[in-house]
Amino acid sequence: MKIIPIAIRMINEIKNRFRLLYNKEAEILVKAPGRVNLIGEHTDYNAGLVLPAAIDKCMYFLFSSNDSNVGRVYAKDLNKQATIDLNNLEKTDSVWVNYIVGLLLEFKIKGLSLKGFECVFSSDIPIGAGMSSSAALECGFAMGMNHINQLNLGSWEIVDMSHHSNHTFMNIYGGIMDQFTSLFGQNDKCMLMNCADRSFSYHDIDLKEYSIVMLNTNVKHEHTISGYNERSAECKEIVKRLQKFDSDIKSISETNNETIDTAGIEWPDNLKRRARFVINENDRVLEFSRAMKNGDIQKLGELLYQSHYGLQHLFEVSCPELNLLVDLTRDNQHILGARMMGGGFGGCTINLMKSDCVEEITNTLISKYKERVGIQAESYFIKVSDGAHVMML
Ligand code: GLA
Numbered sequence: 001m002k003i004i005p006i007a008i009r010m011i012n013e014i015k016n017r018f019r020l021l022y023n024k025e026a027e028i029l030v031k032a033p034g035r036v037n038l039i040g041e042h043t044d045y046n047a048g049l050v051l052p053a054a055i056d057k058c059m060y061f062l063f064s065s066n067d068s069n070v071g072r073v074y075a076k077d078l079n080k081q082a083t084i085d086l087n088n089l090e091k092t093d094s095v096w097v098n099y100i101v102g103l104l105l106e107f108k109i110k111g112l113s114l115k116g117f118e119c120v121f122s123s124d125i126p127i128g129a130g131m132s133s134s135a136a137l138e139c140g141f142a143m144g145m146n147h148i149n150q151l152n153l154g155s156w157e158i159v160d161m162s163h164h165s166n167h168t169f170m171n172i173y174g175g176i177m178d179q180f181t182s183l184f185g186q187n188d189k190c191m192l193m194n195c196a197d198r199s200f201s202y203h204d205i206d207l208k209e210y211s212i213v214m215l216n217t218n219v220k221h222e223h224t225i226s227g228y229n230e231r232s233a234e235c236k237e238i239v240k241r242l243q244k245f246d247s248d249i250k251s252i253s254e255t256n257n258e259t260i261d262t263a264g265i266e267w268p269d270n271l272k273r274r275a276r277f278v279i280n281e282n283d284r285v286l287e288f289s290r291a292m293k294n295g296d297i298q299k300l301g302e303l304l305y306q307s308h309y310g311l312q313h314l315f316e317v318s319c320p321e322l323n324l325l326v327d328l329t330r331d332n333q334h335i336l337g338a339r340m341m342g343g344g345f346g347g348c349t350i351n352l353m354k355s356d357c358v359e360e361i362t363n364t365l366i367s368k369y370k371e372r373v374g375i376q377a378e379s380y381f382i383k384v385s386d387g388a389h390v391m392m393l
Contacts, residue, residue, distance in 0.1 A: 006124055007031075010060050014076055014120045018062045021074055021081075022118045026062035028147055032140030032388035033058045034125035035132045035181035036212065036350060037341055038190055038205075039307055040285040042315055044175025046235050046278045047196035047251035049285035052177055053205065054185020056383040059123035059136040063144040068116035073100060076122040086114055091169070099137050102169035106161035107145060114149050126380070128220040130342025135178030138162040139388045143183075147390050155183040156198070172225055173232040174343075185387035192289050196253060203289060205384055208297050210336060211355040213362060214380040217321040217369075220346035228343045231274065231317060238275045241265050252278040270316075277314035281307060301336025301352050308339030308349075317344030321373055325349045328365050335361060348380075 011029065018026050033054040040050035071084040075096055082097040089105050091098055107114055121140070125133040142158045145151070153161075159179045166172045175195060184191060186202055193200035221227075235252055242249045245263045249255060252275050260267070260275050267275075284303050291299035308326050312318040322340040326349055329335040334354035341350040353361050362379040369377045 007058065007060070010122050010124065014060060014062050014122050017074065017076055018064075018118070018120045021120065022064065022072070024064060024118070026118075026120075026393065027064045028062070028144060029391045029393050030061040030063065030140045030144045030147070030388065031058050031391055032061070032136040032143065032182050033185055033385055034136050035178055035185065036214065036382060036384075037177065037181075038212075038350070039288045039303060039339075040177075040281060041307065041311060041339075041341070041344075042231060042317065043253065043278055043281050043285070044177035044195045045173065045232055046175075046253050048194075048253035048278060048282045050177045050193050050195060051190050051285050051289060052181040052185075052193075053190040053384040054181050054387050055131065056385040057123075057125040057131060057380070058385075059121055059125060059133065059140050061119055061121040061140045061144050063148050064118045065148045066116040066118065071100075071104070071114075071117045071119070073097070073119045073121070076120055086116065096137065098170060099134060099165075100141055102165035103138055103142050103145070103161060105169060106142075106165050107151075109164075110161070112149070112151055114145060117145070117148060119144065126216060126348075126378070128224075128347060129214070129216045129380075130340075130344075130347030131214070132178040132182065132342070135162065135182045136388075138165070139179055139182040143388055143390065158183060171229070173229050181387070183387050185385065187386050188384050190384065192285070196251065203292065205292065206295065207292075207300070207352065208295060209355055210297050210352050211358055212382060213351045213353050213358055214341070214348045214382060215325050215338075215351060215362065215365060216348045216378040216380070217319075217325055217346055218375050218377055219319065219321045221319055224343065224345045227317060227345050231315065234271060234274050235278065238271050241267070241271070253282055255279065273314040273316075277310040280310055280314075297352070298336060304337030304339045304350070304352060305330075311340055311344060315344075319345050321346065321369075321375070322349060324372055325365065325369055325377065328368050332361060332364075 034057045037052040069086045146153045162179045189202040326338045329338040336352040338351040
């Protein structure tokens with residue numbers, strides 16, 4: 001039997017669905033990837049350093065335009081359709097529709113008028129796994145609107161629109177890492193970005209005989225968003241306190257552990273631990289990219305474990321299931337390191353494993369995890385890929 005690559009299958013399926021639903025052919029196809037983050041967690045909204053990469057798990061969109069004031073979108077994987085009145089953009093009770101409405105509002109805020117449209121999309125990015133399916137939705141959708149309306153918006157403008165919509169419409173007070181990665185990713189490269197000034201550089205990912213494997217806890221705790229927003233608020237509070245000491249400080253990333261310890265600022269214990277995590281995590285990003293350049297794979301693993309320690313105990317965004325998946329890797333000589341990835345409170349761990357026994361190791365981990373918590377974890381062998389773009393139809 002001929003095996004059809006998953007991307008081609010997805011594209012064929014959305015093409016068929018598009019014809020069936022709208023009785024016409026689409027004008028453009030847009031692809032937007034999810035992402036992994038090697039290291040640098042919860043640093044983006046603290047104007048710190050991140051080291052993410054776009055992956056081969058993607059969202060595909062088909063678009064066409066029309067002369068009405070209505071947008072029609074079909075989410076194939078959910079088998080759900082939304083009809084959006086472009087003159088009356090309001091919150092709905094469906095999260096995926098809200099991401100789209102929030103972005104449509106951003107075009108409006110910019111004074112850009114949009115034609116009516118039809119859209120069908122589908123994805124193989126696992127939802128709630130911390131691989132940024134929502135950023136792929138935002139970036140791919142905005143890119144499609146940009147293209148069919150010939151608006152010539154640049155990628156940074158799309159990052160800003162998504163970021164603004166997340167804060168003002170979705171009430172998620174995140175950073176720019178996910179949208180940046182989905183839009184700027186490059187094949188086989190990770191990106192070292194300083195979120196303070198948005199400067200970034202591409203770096204080879206050479207892990208020698210090791211590979212990156214994602215393990216999904218398959219849990220998503222209820223407080224995922226509230227917990228994230230709470231951390232973001234705590235970080236703002238830290239900056240406020242730092243400003244009493246030095247009014248020029250704009251972010252935690254501009255300070256250091258010495259200042260935290262000796263500047264005479266009154267710190268509740270939780271704030272001190274949050275600040276320490278961000279400062280140390282920024283250092284780890286630099287150490288990680290240095291070690292990668294020097295081919296010191298052992299060090300990469302150590303840094304992953306250190307990052308997890310900080311996320312678990314200092315920043316407190318992990319959860320028992322993530323901790324268990326990381327702890328199960330510790331006595332395995334073929335695993336160099338692991339940590340929770342993304343916002344936390346569920347989702348995936350990122351693991352550095354010996355390539356020639358990846359399947360055996362992941363099967364063992366998954367069955368031990370099942371024994372302990374009764375949940376079936378999943379593994380993903382990802383490939384680092386290109387960022388979002390409009391593709392030929
Ligand atoms: C989520 C957010 C990102 C970033 C990470 C944590 O993925 O969307 O902006 O803050 O969590 O590093």
